[in-house]
Amino acid sequence: GLSAILVGILAIVRSGDHIVAAEDLYGGTFHMLKEELKSFGISTTFVDFTDKEKIEAALTPQTKLLYSETVTNPFMRVENIKQMVNLAQKHKRVTMIEDTFATPFLQQPYLGGVDLIAHSATKYIGGHSDITAGVVVGKEELVRKAREKVVNIGSNLSPFEAWLTCRGAKTLALRIGTQ
16 A cells, blocks of 8 residues: 555655645555655645645645545544645645545545545455555556556566455455445
């Protein structure tokens, strides 16, 4: 999951760029944004994404990305995705959402205008507790860039893990209970 988030972010931002992110994020993602991306020359400001004014106040000319989770971890807050998309469009920024908890069956942020979506397939998509994987979906150009990053930094799945992930995806609807 974190690899999917990382390559998604790196498909959007470069050294010198800035990210505005929700302050309520999965701990590994929070640490990556706060500490690890510094070595790439990428800075992050964390704000309360329930407050539109705070998000706008955090934007700088270097801001390229607004980042959050559809259902935040650990506080399980449901983000106002439409507000995030509207702000990004108003200020000509890119949006990225991590959507593991909601899954593609319960929520499709792309249909709401989100540019890039990451899923930790380790959880619901895989569903059998036998993989560690992530998935990135969204605008074709960004997914293409993310794929290049995943291959070039060597965080792509082995063929067997990819097969196991596809196997899990086939039963996701049954396991989520949407039928």
